[in-house]
Amino acid sequence: KEVVRGRVSFWVFPEELVRADSSPGIVEHSSGSRGRPLRSFLSLDSIAARTLAQGVFFAAHRLFSHAHALYDAILPASMGVGNLLFNARLGIATDRWFAREIPVKNHLTGWHHNLTTYLIVLMGKRYGPGFPWPESVGHEEIQHIIHWVLDKRREGKASCIRTAVSNATRIARLAWEKGISLEGTKFVVGGEPLTEPKQEVIERAGASATPVYGAAPGLYVGVGCADPLYTDEVHVLQYMTALVRQPRPFSPNDPSISPLLFTTLHRSTAALLLNVEIGDYATTGARDCGCALEKAGLTLHLHHIRSYEKFTSEGMNYFYGDLYEFLERSLPVEFGGGPGDYQLVEEEDESGQTRLTLRVHPQVGAIDEQKVLHRLRDELARGSWANEFRTRVWERAGTLRVGREPPYASARGKILPLHISR
Helix, strand or coil: CCEEECCEEECCCHHHHECCCCCCEEEEECCCCCCCCCEEEEEHHHHHHHHHHHHHHHHHCCCCCCEEEEECCCCCECHHHHHHHHHHHCCCCCCEEEECCCCCCCHHHHHHHHHHHHHHHHHHHHHCCCCCCEEECCHHHCHHHHHHHHHHHHCCCCEEEEEEHHHHHHHHHHHHHCCCCCCCCEEEEECCCCCHHHHHHHHHCCCEEEEEEEECCCEEEEEECCCCCCCCCEEECCCCEEEEECCCCCECCECCCCEEEEEECCCCCCECCCCEEEEEEEEEEECCCCCHHHHCCCCEEEEEEEECCEEEECCEEEECCCCHHHHHHHHHHHHCCCCCCEEEEEEECCCCCEEEEEEECHHHCCCCHHHHHHHHHHHHHCCCHHHHHHHHHHHHHCCEEEECCCCCCCCCCCCCCEEECC
């Protein structure tokens, strides 16, 4: 919407906030999990600035002695190449790059991204501590990553895998189902919230996970605390980003949803942001945790980092706040499956009616769809009379339904609790 200041009003678009005077680097694109992908720029100066915190983060979690691997896509997704460069700046030779395939617009675009990635890896092999060639690994092939972990363990080394939260959960779940222990493995995860149900799946396989928090364009916000009180607790990188909470709650029905506002501070950042709202909220606070990040002066902590979303049907908006607990714990406990098997999707049917479809992965097996719909109805109605009223209207209009299909995943493999078809 328009920015209004007195009698002046104007529009701001993300592309206009991207700097044009930064140092050499690579063009990156966000995954587009909540909208169209954003194009931004990851400069070498920015990588050097971020690596200051990355080094303290690795020291706090004792990751310098680990064997390192990535499970992420090649360009135009940025974090695969970005993490290679982070590690190289710290003198770490990344052992393997397990690369997810992502869709491209056409063969020419795909050729360009493959060539650029190839040249970066080639230069890393020649001048850096060692870059691995990307190996294509789809969901059905993630056992290759487990085999690498076991190979490293036989060599006497623990493993560190950098990937999206959902991917780490998939790897750990497959290992647990096969009776394989991932003891000593550390997942460094981002792209979506590290929730307690996902952490439990990872720990059940013998591994552990710590989050990093950032967003496009060019926000590198925080890294995981080494002595956390909460599953997703991070230290804010206060030398790069200023963060405050919007003083007005986003939803009158839920005053806890107070959006975060971000301002970029470091001269190397890819975008110039001033109190920009990216759709996230969290609990903030300062405490003395005693880990290396706190000793370096990073005393502001975040936890319970979530995105507020709204879906619209029958002329009414609903801000759900946090559906992770319901979709990742409550439904799997009652009906089977695990994190990533349930997702709420706003979509139009063939007649043009807006539907809220609860997607249930076919691998969950037979379920009583009416019971599942009843539980969804109760969850949406919970909290206030307004929620109850909306849910009754949707129920009468036939808005709520169950679909037996895999949940939508982004190009990086992220599965969010709400997907809005655009």
